[in-house]
Amino acid sequence: MSIFFQQLINGFFIGSVYGLFAIGYTLVFGVLDILNLAHAAIFTLGGLSALWLTTTAGLSPWEAFPLATLFSGVLGLVLYRVAFAPLRRRADSNLSGLISSIAMAIVFESAAMGIFGARTVRFPEGMFPNRVWHFGSIILTSLQLEIVVVALALMVVLTAWLKHTRTGKAVRAVAESENTARLLGINVERIVSETFFVSSALGGAAGILYGLYFDALAPNMGHSIELKGLAVIILGGMGSIPGAILGGIAFGLSEVFTVELTGMSNLRDAVAFTVLLLILILKPSGLLGRGRVREA
Amino acid sequence: MFLEFEKISRSFGGVNALSEVSFGVQAKTIHGLIGPNGSGKTTLMNVVSGLTGPDAGRLLLDGRPIHRLRPHRIAALGVARTFQNIRLFPKMTCMENVIAGQHLMGGRALFPRLFRLPSARAEERQSVANAMACLAKAGIEGRARALACSLSYGERRRLEIARAMALKPRILLLDEPIAGMRLREIEEMETLFRSLVESGVTILLIEHNMPFVMRLCQRITVLHFGQTVTTGAPEEVAEHPEVIEAYLGMKSEC
């Protein structure tokens, strides 16, 4: 039984990590109907820039992490200006945006590799306090707890932000229909830029937490989570904020329990992607999607 | 009756878009479908062309039930249509739009073309000639090589009609075919529709331009809140009390 609970914690935790990555991903998709494949690169640069700030620049984590998050947001603005804004008016902006974001991802990753090298590095040991709790044979660390809490808090805060603030409402208006939003006097360009800023800042923050927990930062660290992040936002419903976190947790649990129930970890990814395929076929709007099938 | 609606019903999420709509369209006539916005006219047209299946009721074309068929099967039975919001292929030229519309006419077979058989060239010439004829009938042969997205609003409507005619349909469904057209264009369309009917085509059209409908249609059906108010000759319909009320109501809304 204790294994079961430990696995439950494992699944919850890794799922929250997926959710953190996916939340910014899904935000941009919700607003622009565009898949931003450079999100994984921003995630990577967020983590690596935090590392640079703590080691080379010698800042404390409390200074470095907000700065790196901010930097990721700025990268998001650059990304939007360079790769997406010029394509907005094109009929095939979905497809061309996909490719230009891939191009930017390549540029970002090569920059990361040129600056930081290709090796896997980590934050200095003991830089960030991490306590370990034992409940019988169940083990939980404070960092795990913090990541789950951050993920859930972000879900609540972002959802509330979208629902209740002026900017949030404007973001939703733009997501619904750009033209209508424009007629309502909303500065669409500004809202879209802000969305990119927020999305990328969240992506960068996810990269920092990821690197912190797994003790691993590398220019290619975004690759393995990129595909899972996609699966998660489809599972949760593209464009849905709670869907990203809950979809992430569902995905994490499905991974963990594939291992636990079948005892065959080599089935883990196959099960995850088969589930994804089935969801797309049976309920393309995802678990918490808006019920309408988009013709993206 | 050439096209017979029998108690057609359709609801969307609990809202009845059509409830027990029944009327008939006589062969080789122009039949008007009028009613305020949201009265279910376009839904009805979608039912005919198979894009929307009815929840209940039957739809007969020449005595044959077609309400369960998929759109391309219905088209193959000779039903062509245009759309209220015009669905052209914007990145193709006018000529290409019409050639694409010839799908059911056969021709342009793959194998003769692969081996460059003489029949391929003949088919090609035939297809271009037919397309040109359709464009000419719709009065836009002059724009054959223009991209569809470069056309004026009226020209787009005509091109869509030309593309529908490429099917050589038995019945043509026109959803607001003259919306946005200038007076001269409207007159040309009138002539075109009359000549089509003379050549044996049946036309069912939705239109808000009342004088046009009254002038052109042999019979008119009025829809209101998804129900048939009345079907009859233009002058009967114009004097029908419910119609007057419905239209006055609509006008006061505007």
Place this chain on the structure above:
Amino acid sequence: MGMSAGNYAKKTAIVLALALGLTGICSRAPAAPKEAKIGFALSMTGAAAAYGETQKNGAQLAIDEINARAGKNGIKIVPVFEDDASQPEQGVNVFNRLIFADNVVIIIGPTLSNTAQVTDRIAQKAGVPVLGISNTAKGITDIGNYIFRDSLTEMQVIPDTIRVVKKKLGIKKVALMYGNDDAFTMSGYNAFKKALLDSHIKILTEQTFSKGDRDFSAQLTEIRSLKPDALVVSALVEEGSGIVSQARELGIPVSVPIIGGNGFNSPSLIKNAGKAAENVIVGAAWNESSSNPLNRRFVRAYTAKFGSPPDQFAAQAYAAVYIVLDALKRAGSTDNRKALRDALTHVKGLNTVLGKFSFTKNRDADCTPVVEIVKNGRFTVFGK
């Protein structure tokens, strides 16, 4: 036979002519050191970029040392570094270019075994020697008599490791964990499995993971519940250090050693896993802590130059350059590929950072693997 005047004159003329000719040659290349063009096909971008990077560093260090010491009559090395982007397709293009355009005398690389399977055939066909520095898959040197490697295969390292660990710790039952979508970790897995079966150690469970995974909690929780005597892992260092630190975090006690292969033999394991790396046992081709002065100097120079200590990939690349140099000296030419190949087969007991190095009959590496254990944050010798 007496020497007539005429005869003498004739001989003088010949000697003079020869002398003139020689000076002519000498004036064209005045006492310059001989140059050997060596091609490097390494993965400097793509999935294996982390290894290609340290390989390049290791090789560069060796070349700088050699060229600095070459003096007037020594052999200078002209490297041609090419990036195969971790893709066999680009590896082929790189090999063709090195062989036919750059006319290198030998190719060192490629980083990945999968790429070597394709590229080494091209070199074999063209008669260009190849010295693999990180190819551990079986069958690479079977491609032909021009293919060499200085990397020990997992089959050469792992049986020893298991034997030593069993003898010293008496382990009876283990959990086995491996990356199942990577050729390197798969060959390690096969070697481990065979060695474990051969020494009658029970495998309680086999768990897999994928390249790029960072979360291993599900597998490790499963493993923890089975209470193995040791955890045997075939992984590259990125995944390896994650497995090690998560295993400890999830409560697999330090008293349960974690046994790894060549992939674990890297300072970044200790760096990235931190304290969790204690009691990690590694069977490897290179011993960082070896007291061999050559090795001492290498570790010092590398760390000074690149800011971080070398790993096994760097060491094998560094050694490879010296192995080639040794063969070049005996080949009597710096551009004769056939002669270099023949000279390589005679490399015997060469003192390298990998220890005394020879090639086997089958052109595989012949050096003594060493079993190390991490104690107090350092690799120390556990047994041989």
Place this chain on the structure above:
Amino acid sequence: MSEFFAVYGSLINFVGINALLALSLYVPLSAGQLSLGNAAFAAIGAYGSAILTMRFNVPFPLAIAAGACLSAAVAMAIGTPVLRIRGIFLAMATLAFGEVVRIVAVNLAITGGAEGLIGIPNKTTALIIYGTVAATAYFLAVLGGSRIGWSFASVREDETAAMVMGINTTRYKNGSFVLGAFIAGIAGALYAHLNFIITPGEFGFSAEVQLLIYNIVGGTRSVLGPILGAFIITVLPEVLRGVGVTAGPLRMGVNGVILLLVILYLPNGLSSLFGQKR
């Protein structure tokens, strides 16, 4: 000249294979279906044909045909449910399918697992590759002008309008998907018999994206676009090497920048530089 072929012979072969792969994606794209599963179909063709030649001594041409048919059959089986999904979602679904194929190849014994299928007889020649490319390009060009091609174009431009014009959109979407998979299967089979070894990793996510890049860079207005795109992208690393941009990350960055410039400034791909077709 012979030195040129010695250095670039393999590159020329890869250009041809990649052109074929690009064309395989061009077919569903021409019917408006964004598939990211064509590398997986190539994998099916590659593994299928290689297993046939290696284990069962099936003659090479027959093995290619069988590999391509296997790939097409799989496409047919998954086509009907999957092609109900549209746009980006279809891309995701085909991507998920591709991942499943890759994972299956990693886990099966007959495919050689992660270490790959080794020892595939080397039977593919430049002549075979370019013969196939030419035949495929000709076939697709003719197809484009035929009723089938017009139907693909109609579905791509407006699926609803296509339906009411009498086009069985499901059938044509499936058809484009299956034909694309068939061509991908041929390309995969040729690749397998060129390279001695195939591994599952070569047919993963980045390969799928690569095929899309060929099409976008070259343009999808005509069959020449994907071929040109495959040529440029395949040759680019070698050209950069030639002009001295060899350092790893820098070359990767230049690659990215060039891709970005094409997508930003040549919306219809590089082939739009060479006159307008249609």
